[in-house]
Amino acid sequence: MGEEMSPSVCPMCDGEIAGPGFLVDAFRSKGRRRWGVRELICEPCYRTGWLTVDGKSVTAAAATRQRPGFVWYALVGRGAEQPAEPCAACGRQVVxxxxxxxxxxxxxxxxxxxxxxxxxxxxxxxxxxxxxxxxVTTGRADSRYCSPACRQKAYRQRAKKSHA
Ligand SMILES: [Zn+2]
Ligand SMILES: [Zn+2]
Ligand SMILES: [Zn+2]
Known part of the structure; x- marks a missing residue:
């Protein structure tokens, strides 16, 4: 990963996410608009909202998971908490x-x-x-043409054949 990662800011505490980010299902809101998001929060904020009691995770009071404009519910996924894994696109560690x-x-x-x-x-x-x-060195893993120009050319040739 050569690209510089922009530091993630935790939407709960506005602090920089130093360790792995915890991916949570959340809602953002602005005025009357409210929309679902998946965002990374920092570990301290996550551990404040979900407590581990006798090895089981349980929700803490709702107030610990919300602030104006942002509320989160739980870690994404249904099973047990997984060790951090890198994001397949940017490499950031995600739990x-x-x-x-x-x-x-x-x-x-x-x-x-x-x-x-x-x-x-x-x-x-x-x-x-x-x-x-x-x-073909750019584009998707199933790209058949090296450039938009070549794709166009192939398309025009196909169109010609089908009219012949
Ligand atoms: Zn935080
Ligand atoms: Zn990413
Ligand atoms: Zn080509």
Whole structure:
């Protein structure tokens, strides 16, 4: 990961998240608008809102999980708390619960969309471009063309053939 990570700021305490971030289901609100988010909070804030009692985690008072404009409920996922894993897009350490529906770990909405857009980290398929034969080194893992120009060319050729 060569890219510089911008420091994450915990939305509960406004402090920088020093260790792994705890990915929680939350709501943000502004005026009458309220929308669901998944965000990282810092470990001290997480441990304040969910307590461990006799090895089981239990919710603390609701007041410990909210502030104006932000309220969180629980760690993402249904199973047991997992050890920190790196976000598949940016590498930031993320803690969440086990869940068979959550295949990959991402730290934020923007990371999961960037991952969907570029899959293979934007490194392309490595196969030769179907138009010009150069290796495909950008875009998704299933990219067939090296560039938008080649994709266009192929598309025009297909269109021509289907009209012939
Ligand atoms: Zn915090
Ligand atoms: Zn990320
Ligand atoms: Zn090409």
């Amino acid at each position: 969440r619960n086990a869940d068979p529906l959550l295949k990959r770990v991402t730290c934020s909405h923007s990371c999961s969309t960037s991952l969907t857009r570029s899959r293979n980290g934007g490194k392309g398929s490595g196969r030769p471009c179907e138009t010009c034969g150069k290796a």
